[in-house]
Amino acid sequence: MTISxxxxxxxSAAAARVxxxxxxxRLTLEDEHFIINxxxxxxxxxxxxxxxVILVVTGVDNPQTERTKTCLTCGREYTGSECPHCARVRSRLRGNH
Incomplete structure (x- = not known):
């Protein structure tokens, strides 16, 4: 499983705070040792x-294959040309239920 x-x-910011x-x-295997940077x-x-210990490991989406954007207004992630949440809100506020 990968995350955005x-x-x-x-x-990682939350973990660093504590x-x-x-x-x-990038995780690599060199001479039977796992290496990151x-x-x-x-x-x-x-x-x-x-x-x-608690070990949290996950893959991170590759930005070249993932076209997810973060909305500058609401902070939600979306794909496509506009944030669907903000588009619905704009439509509702304009009276276009």
Missing amino acids: RNNARSL GATILGG KTDVTALLEKLAGQN
Whole structure:
């Protein structure tokens, strides 16, 4: 499962506020070690061995294949030429039920 880049940013910002370690970037496997932006994820996890941890991992939508936009008015994500939520609200306010 993947999530939108906007949701990924929100999730990582919330985790950073409470002091969690945040890694972002392309995950690669090099010599049996998982690497994200030159950080050895395997070594990072080895340091946490024996501790209770919560690990949140998700794929982030590729912006080249995803044409999702964030509405500058309401903040909702949408695809297409206009935000459907704001279009409905504008129509309702103009009396075009």
